[in-house]
Amino acid sequence: MAHRLGLLLPLLLGQLCSQLLGTSGNSMLHYWNLKAENGSWGSKRIQDNASVASAHTLLFSLDYQHVQTPFEITLWIMLASLAKIGFHLCNKIPTVVPESCLLIFVGLIMGGLIYSLNDKSPPVMNSDIFFLYLLPPIVLDAGYFMPSRPFFENIGTILLYAVVGTMWNAFGIGLSLYGICQVKLFNLKDVSLLHNLWFGSLIAAVDPVAVLSVFEEIHVNEKLHILVFGESLLNDAVTVVLYKLFKSFSEMPSIKSLDILAGIGKFFLVGIGGIFIGLLFGMIAAFTTRFTKTIRVIEPLFVFLYSYLSYLTAEMFHLSGIVAIIACAMSMKRYVEANISQKSHTTIKYFMKMWSSVSDTLIFIFLGVSTIGNNHEWNWPYICFTVIFCLIWRALGVLVLTFFVNKCHVNTVTRKDQFIIAYGGLRGAICFSLVFLLPEFSRKKLFIAATTVVILFTVIVQGMTIRPLVDLLDVTKRGETSPTVSEQILIRFFDHLLAGVEDISGHWGQYYWKDKLEYLNSKYLQKILLREYDQARSSIVLLYEKLERKHAIELAEAGQLVHTPSSTSLLRRHGTAKSVPSPAPQDQDIMDNIQDLLATNLYRVRRMCPRLIRQLIQLTHSVLKSYLHSLTDSRILSSILTYRGALLGVNI
Amino acid sequence: MKKVGTSSLALQDRGGLGLGGPGRAGDGSRMDLQQIGALAVNPLGDRIIDSFFPDGSLRLDFPGFVRVLAHFRPVDEEDDGNRDPKEPEPLNSRMNKLRFAFQLYDLDRDGKISRHEMLQALRLMVGVQVTEEQLESIADRTVQEADEDGDGAVSFLEFAKSLEKMNIEQKMSIRILK
Numbered sequence: 043m044a045h046r047l048g049l050l051l052p053l054l055l056g057q058l059c060s061q062l063l064g065t066s067g068n069s070m071l072h073y074w075n076l077k078a079e080n081g082s083w084g085s086k087r088i089q090d091n092a093s094v095a096s097a098h099t100l101l102f103s104l105d106y107q108h109v110q111t112p113f114e115i116t117l118w119i120m121l122a123s124l125a126k127i128g129f130h131l132c133n134k135i136p137t138v139v140p141e142s143c144l145l146i147f148v149g150l151i152m153g154g155l156i157y158s159l160n161d162k163s164p165p166v167m168n169s170d171i172f173f174l175y176l177l178p179p180i181v182l183d184a185g186y187f188m189p190s191r192p193f194f195e196n197i198g199t200i201l202l203y204a205v206v207g208t209m210w211n212a213f214g215i216g217l218s219l220y221g222i223c224q225v226k227l228f229n230l231k232d233v234s235l236l237h238n239l240w241f242g243s244l245i246a247a248v249d250p251v252a253v254l255s256v257f258e259e260i261h262v263n264e265k266l267h268i269l270v271f272g273e274s275l276l277n278d279a280v281t282v283v284l285y286k287l288f289k290s291f292s293e294m295p296s297i298k299s300l301d302i303l304a305g306i307g308k309f310f311l312v313g314i315g316g317i318f319i320g321l322l323f324g325m326i327a328a329f330t331t332r333f334t335k336t337i338r339v340i341e342p343l344f345v346f347l348y349s350y351l352s353y354l355t356a357e358m359f360h361l362s363g364i365v366a367i368i369a370c371a372m373s374m375k376r377y378v379e380a381n382i383s384q385k386s387h388t389t390i391k392y393f394m395k396m397w398s399s400v401s402d403t404l405i406f407i408f409l410g411v412s413t414i415g416n417n418h419e420w421n422w423p424y425i426c427f428t429v430i431f432c433l434i435w436r437a438l439g440v441l442v443l444t445f446f447v448n449k450c451h452v453n454t455v456t457r458k459d460q461f462i463i464a465y466g467g468l469r470g471a472i473c474f475s476l477v478f479l480l481p482e483f484s485r486k487k488l489f490i491a492a493t494t495v496v497i498l499f500t501v502i503v504q505g506m507t508i509r510p511l512v513d514l515l516d517v518t519k520r521g522e523t524s525p526t527v528s529e530q531i532l533i534r535f536f537d538h539l540l541a542g543v544e545d546i547s548g549h550w551g552q553y554y555w556k557d558k559l560e561y562l563n564s565k566y567l568q569k570i571l572l573r574e575y576d577q578a579r580s581s582i583v584l585l586y587e588k589l590e591r592k593h594a595i596e597l598a599e600a601g602q603l604v605h606t607p608s609s610t611s612l613l614r615r616h617g618t619a620k621s622v623p624s625p626a627p628q629d630q631d632i633m634d635n636i637q638d639l640l641a642t643n644l645y646r647v648r649r650m651c652p653r654l655i656r657q658l659i660q661l662t663h664s665v666l667k668s669y670l671h672s673l674t675d676s677r678i679l680s681s682i683l684t685y686r687g688a689l690l691g692v693n694i
Numbered sequence: 695m696k697k698v699g700t701s702s703l704a705l706q707d708r709g710g711l712g713l714g715g716p717g718r719a720g721d722g723s724r725m726d727l728q729q730i731g732a733l734a735v736n737p738l739g740d741r742i743i744d745s746f747f748p749d750g751s752l753r754l755d756f757p758g759f760v761r762v763l764a765h766f767r768p769v770d771e772e773d774d775g776n777r778d779p780k781e782p783e784p785l786n787s788r789m790n791k792l793r794f795a796f797q798l799y800d801l802d803r804d805g806k807i808s809r810h811e812m813l814q815a816l817r818l819m820v821g822v823q824v825t826e827e828q829l830e831s832i833a834d835r836t837v838q839e840a841d842e843d844g845d846g847a848v849s850f851l852e853f854a855k856s857l858e859k860m861n862i863e864q865k866m867s868i869r870i871l872k
Contacts, residue, residue, distance in 0.1 A: 531815075532857060536795070557736070589835075
């Protein structure tokens with residue numbers, strides 16, 4: 043794979059290196075070009091060349107093939123990351139153009155460069171690399187940090203959009219395109235119904251990578267975000283089934299109704315099988331982390347390993363890998379977070395974010411690069427109609443389905459939300475990779491061209507215009523509130539209340555099932571999967587502790603003017619401030635006065651309103667300042683402030 | 695009772711609601727409600743049952759039962775425009791839903807949730823897992839966050855304000871009661 047990927051990079055590199063080495067640049071180029079033509083990296087001829095050039099021992103030799111593969115991969119990742127830095131350096135552009143568009147442009151430029159330097163088509167993203175290496179980190183990141191409460195509250199709607207919506211889109215687009223193919227004018231008669239339906243199935247799916255990168259920047263309200271995002275993740279099951287179904291149909295001589303029924307059954311198998319594998323690996327991961335108390339360092343590794351294993355296992359059985367990895371991440375999160383240390387938690391978070399960011403960037407750059415070249419057949423009528431039909435069928439699908447959703451649910455989806463859902467149906471790299479996986483037949487290039495245009499259109503046009511549209515339509519945005527303990531308590535309170543009332547009215551609604559699941563969890567699962575069962579904490583307590591910790595840090599920082607390193611001492615709950623440097627002896631009585639002042643005033647600091655505490659700090663500050671204005675020794679001033687800060691930390 | 699007419703019919707059709715024990719058909723007592731098994735394990739179960747018997751009465755008749763459940767009807771958005779301002783607010787309006795929830799906290803019905811009452815509610819929901827000190831500090835913090843006039847208790851208006859971001863109309867609604 044790598045030699046196709048970075049075919050021309052060594053070319054550029056080789057030029058550079060050969061110039062440094064002083065050998066004739068052109069001959070090197072010529073040789074490497076020949077190698078490319080032969081498609082094999084036989085080292086014989088190069089070695090011959092080198093030995094002819096000098097029979098003596100070389101002080102400085104170039105052995106590119108040895109490091110070729112990792113070198114090229116690293117260079118591509120480096121290019122992607124440098125491009126990202128470049129965008130963020132100029133402040134105005136990222137607000138107008140989403141990052142994904144910019145990356146595609148960079149890819150287009152790179153592709154153009156490569157194409158012009160060497161007349162062959164640039165390397166195309168290998169579908170295996172995409173599905174096995176680039177996609178899992180993004181999906182894992184999405185699943186691990188998915189807010190589970192809104193997800194499960196809206197799960198019915200999400201599933202409806204994902205399953206029924208995708209099938210509606212697939213068949214709608216496929217059949218309409220078949221209709222277009224019948225028109226003699228467009229010279230498309232040889233594209234069969236099966237091929238059209240196959241194409242429809244792969245272009246219908248909304249792509250999680252594209253949706254994530256665009257929606258992350260526009261901050262719509264949580265429910266809308268989770269609807270679009272959840273749909274894009276879960277429709278993978280449908281896409282897998284439909285794609286493989288049509289693939290098997292194309293290989294069969296005749297299609298019977300039994301096969302169609304088998305297809306429908308396969309759908310359930312794929313979805314439920316994926317969930318099952320995900321849950322299995324999630325539970326095993328949670329169980330493993332129970333025993334990692336003494337080897338904290340490799341805790342994050344288990345999270346990644348088990349998630350990746352669940353993805354690969356699901357792919358092995360031709361089930362939906364994305365559904366599996368989401369199920370794994372969501373099920374393991376709760377128990378793993380309780381078992382692992384705080385540092386491991388931070389490590390996991392940042393590693394995941396980093397990996398998914400790198401994957402994301404690489405995918406878009408490759409999309410750009412692969413657009414240039416000889417892989418396409420530009421039959422514009424077909425392409426234009428594909429784009430039009432994608433938009434129309436998505437809009438229709440959302441309208442019809444939302445009508446049914448609003449009838450059954452209390453949680454209605456408003457007209458504005460519907461528009462954003464329909465408009466946010468972005469296609470991305472999954473369609474692209476799937477179209478390259480199609481077997482070679484006469485019209486494959488047409489499909490590749492159509493897919494490329496659809497992806498570029500949705501990501502660039504829709505991606506760029508969705509932000510102004512959100513502002514124009516005044517869609518409810520995500521509230522900028524920080525969590526409060528009282529809100530958490532009230533949420534829990536309402537859970538219990540609603541569960542009770544549902545019991546009384548005999549209605550098995552969502553609160554009833556949530557309650558049942560909680561009961562199962564506390565009775566059985568927690569005992570097995572959590573290390574310290576007696577210390578199982580409710581979310582209220584955890585949130586409270588987190589907020590108190592944050593509060594303590596804020597107070598310490600407000601008190602700290604000079605010394606940042608000693609803030610670590612503040613968080614240690616020691617009885618004495620041992621780590622503080624002792625002040626000069628002649629100021630000892632001042633210190634005693636200050637200590638008394640602070641001790642009496644800061645008792646019960648926790649029971650005060652934060653606003654009052656800040657005022658108190660400012661008051662103390664000004665008192666200290668006026669007291670010490672005669673002291674010119676800034677060292678003493680800083681050590682006094684440190685001491686005061688340490689006292690604050692102790693009291694909290 | 696005009697607005698709850700349809701839902702009361704729906705409830706009557708449902709029949710087996712756990713009511714109608716040994717007493718007259720259509721009447722219920724506290725014991726009947728307590729027999730609903732799932733309520734027994736619900737931390738707020740006792741308080742929910744108590745809310746059905748507002749004035750300390752011992753028997754609950756059907757209209758009273760329906761009146762309580764009417765709080766949980768989903769809010770009809772089209773109603774608001776045509777409502778006659780002289781009529782009392784329908785039971786499933788946001789304010790009334792909040793008032794119902796408020797009553798579950800406010801046991802002594804003084805119109806305020808004191809720190810002590812918050813502590814009791816917390817003890818029910820979280821109690822077994824934490825120490826008494828932690829409970830007290832959590833209760834402190836909760837009252838602090840909501841309390842604006844500094845009287846150490848949460849009045850109904852402060853309670854409503856702290857929940858203004860939460861979508862109460864959709865949260866406190868049960869679909870079948872529409």
